[in-house]
Structures are given as structure tokens and as C-alpha cells.
Amino acid sequence: MPKPIVLHLGDDIRWNHELYAKFQDAFEIRRSYSMNREEFKRALKERTFGDFFAIYRPFWNTGGEMGNWDEELISLLPASCRVYASAGAGFDWVDTAALAKRGVTYCNAAAACTESVADAAIWLIISTFRLFSWSHVAARSVDAEQFVDANRNLAMVSHNPNGHTLGIIGFGQIGRRTAEKAYLAMNMKIHYHDIVRMPSELESVSKATYHKEMDSLLAVSDCVMVATPFSGETLLNKGLLAKMKDGARLINIARGKLLDEGALVEALESGKLAAAGLDVHFDEPRVSPKLASMRNVEMMAHNAGASVDSHIGFERLGMENILSFERTGKAVTPVNAHLVAKANGSKL
CATH class of the missing domain: 3.40.50.720 (NAD(P)-binding Rossmann-like Domain)
Incomplete structure (x- = not known):
């Protein structure tokens, strides 16, 4: 045959x-x-x-x-x-x-890039707590004033992720692997929201707490990470961003269209959110100029899984x-x- x-x-x-x-x-x-x-x-x-x-x-x-x-x-x-x-x-x-x-x-082929994306997610989480992007840009500017500004002032708005609550939207392989790294390496408290609850053996590695409703996840999370597939609709709009904790951080390693970037800009400018880490963008390869100008926003060019x-x-x-x-x-x-x-x- x-x-x-x-x-x-x-x-x-x-x-x-x-x-x-x-x-x-x-x-x-x-x-x-x-x-x-x-x-x-x-x-x-x-x-x-x-x-x-x-x-x-x-x-x-x-x-x-x-x-x-x-x-x-x-x-x-x-x-x-x-x-x-x-x-x-x-x-x-x-x-x-x-x-x-x-x-x-x-x-x-998500299974093949799980480790790479999870590593990038951890880097974005750390950077949004520590605002490394500010320090990075200041040093690379080769400008003494920018260097001194970051050197003197960054500490007053920088925090360790240790002990904070990481809320993950989408607890698939990438979400779970990020949770494991965040829990084991940084002692973060793991909470998650998904369409269905994961089996207990998948929760146990990171001692993850399940939230049936996204609202309750947003309310307790110091840092929210989007790790769910794009289904054709914006997931985090202005209304849901308003339900996040004051001073929380937002990470997106999924798809740019899951997030209302205009609403994110407003939340960052108002101080509602302290920082954001974005691997993906709403209108790739075009990046929001407003978000790019903010020193409390860490950005990548959709490279989280690129290894x-x-x-x-x-x-x-x-x-x-x-x-x-x-x-x-x-x-x-x-x-x-x-x-x-x-x-x-x-x-x-």
C-alpha cells in the first residue's frame, strides 16, 4: 500500500x-x-x-x-x-x-516551550517587583544623571517577590511550571483561576489555591499573570483591572489581545497598578508607545518561548x-x- x-x-x-x-x-x-x-x-x-x-x-x-x-x-x-x-x-x-x-x-507544541516561557515569566515577575527595567535603561543610556537617578531612587519603589501572592489565569503546563518556580525559588503564594480545577496532584507541587471566579483571584493577588489561550475576546478589560489590588503587578506571557492596553496605560498612570511585564502586545509587531515610555513596564518582543x-x-x-x-x-x-x-x- x-x-x-x-x-x-x-x-x-x-x-x-x-x-x-x-x-x-x-x-x-x-x-x-x-x-x-x-x-x-x-x-x-x-x-x-x-x-x-x-x-x-x-x-x-x-x-x-x-x-x-x-x-x-x-x-x-x-x-x-x-x-x-x-x-x-x-x-x-x-x-x-x-x-x-x-x-x-x-x-x-506548548509542551516544548514550557520551560523557556516559564523562565521568562519568572524574569518578568522579578523585574516588575524590582523595576529592573528602569535600572537597565539608565545604565545602558551611558548617562551619568540617569545612572544616579536610578541608583538613588529605585530602592524606594522596589520590593522582593518573596512571600507575595502570584495569581495565575490559566493553569496549563506553562502556568503550572511558572507556579512551581515561583513557589520553590521565591516562596510566593500561588493562586490560580481556570475553567476547571486541576487534579490535586498538579496543585500540590506549588500548594496552589483554586479560584472558580476570576474576581476573587484578582482581589487577593499581588501579581497577576495571564497564561491562557486567546479565544477571540479581550480577557482583562478596564472593569477587571479595577478589581485588582491597588499596587499590584500584571504579567502577560500569553497573547497581547487578551489585555486592553489602553486600560492598562490608565491603570499604570493612575497608580492603580505598580508595574507590568509584557512579552506580548496587542498590535504586534507594533508596540504601544505609551507603555514603552514607562520605566515601570518591562517589555520583550514576544521572545518568552524563543530558545x-x-x-x-x-x-x-x-x-x-x-x-x-x-x-x-x-x-x-x-x-x-x-x-x-x-x-x-x-x-x-
Whole structure:
């Protein structure tokens, strides 16, 4: 029998060559490389790639030139397509519900970048308590006045995270790993909010306290971290920011559109919030000039998960998802398996 076809989007793999050799033994690999949207649509319509079983995107920086995976693209997939495995943790660029209706399981690679994102989250937490960004900019300015200003005045508005309460919105792998690091390394008190409560064994490592309602989490947290997927709507708006403790800090390592940046600016300018740490931004790659000008705001260019270790894991996990699905009918890290089951009229 002919081998199932896998459509490989983007660049060649770089690290997991032995696994890719096994992947090639199991599947016929066809490549799209870096087609733009119109080229890719035409290729799908003309069945250029054949009746492929799976889509594999090993890198975040390539293979996405066709733009968002919306109904327009998804409707052009062959009926044979059953699984889509991609690099990256976020999946706001792909309509996972539309994929599910066509029986396609979408798999992300959050597990591969968990450690890197959690490390970055800890750095942002520490920096928002200690206002390291102020000190960093002052030193790099090579300006004696700025240096003296930070040297003399930073201590009066700087605090240790130790003993403070970290409230995490979204207690998935990244949220839990950040909680473990914050609890074990900095003795922070861990509270979290999620759609469902996690099993006790997942809470026990960081002695995490569950909040069914977000309001109660915001009310007790000295620092709030957003670590939940973007579902299409702003999560923290002006009303919810107002429910945070006075002088609290806010960290966002999830998606920029989860946070109302205008409301954040107001909260920081009024003193309602003491500081913010942002890896992600509402209108990437454009950053809010107002937030960028504030010395109590730490910023990154969406690099929290960016490490060689993460990319090696992205590459490997995508192949493992497709291999597992072909052998067992189940993926390793499915995002929308429940929606596929619902579309098929079955239960997981």
C-alpha cells in the first residue's frame, strides 16, 4: 500500500534528523516551502500536494506565509486530512473549531516551550517587583544623571517577590511550571483561576489555591499573570483591572489581545497598578508607545518561548504527534480533540 502523505510546511528540519528519517520511512513527504496565500490556495484547489493525511509545520518563523487558517483555507483541505501539528504554543491564528468540523485534530507544541516561557515569566515577575527595567535603561543610556537617578531612587519603589501572592489565569503546563518556580525559588503564594480545577496532584507541587471566579483571584493577588489561550475576546478589560489590588503587578506571557492596553496605560498612570511585564502586545509587531515610555513596564518582543531548546522540541513534537495519530488515532498534544469528538457525535 502507498504510504500516507504528509504536507510539510516551511523550512527543512534542523535538529531531529534521526527522527525525521523514521518519519520519511512512515510517510511520503510533500513540501509547500513558503507559498503566499494565493499560491497556497491554488495548490490546494488543484490538489498539488495530493490527498495528504497530515500537515506538519516544524517552525514558527516559516510555513505560515499563507496567513491565518480560517474557513477559507480549511474548506480547501482534502477529506483525507486528519491531523495538523504545528510549532508554537498559541493557536489564535488557526480556527480549531472549523478544523474539528472537518475531522482534523490540531496539535500545538506548548509542551516544548514550557520551560523557556516559564523562565521568562519568572524574569518578568522579578523585574516588575524590582523595576529592573528602569535600572537597565539608565545604565545602558551611558548617562551619568540617569545612572544616579536610578541608583538613588529605585530602592524606594522596589520590593522582593518573596512571600507575595502570584495569581495565575490559566493553569496549563506553562502556568503550572511558572507556579512551581515561583513557589520553590521565591516562596510566593500561588493562586490560580481556570475553567476547571486541576487534579490535586498538579496543585500540590506549588500548594496552589483554586479560584472558580476570576474576581476573587484578582482581589487577593499581588501579581497577576495571564497564561491562557486567546479565544477571540479581550480577557482583562478596564472593569477587571479595577478589581485588582491597588499596587499590584500584571504579567502577560500569553497573547497581547487578551489585555486592553489602553486600560492598562490608565491603570499604570493612575497608580492603580505598580508595574507590568509584557512579552506580548496587542498590535504586534507594533508596540504601544505609551507603555514603552514607562520605566515601570518591562517589555520583550514576544521572545518568552524563543530558545534553541524550544525549537528542537517543536520540531520533534510535531513529528511525534503525527506518528502517534497514524498509529493509534490519537495525538500526543491535541488542542481540539473534544471538538472533533463532538463533531463526530462521540465522547472522548
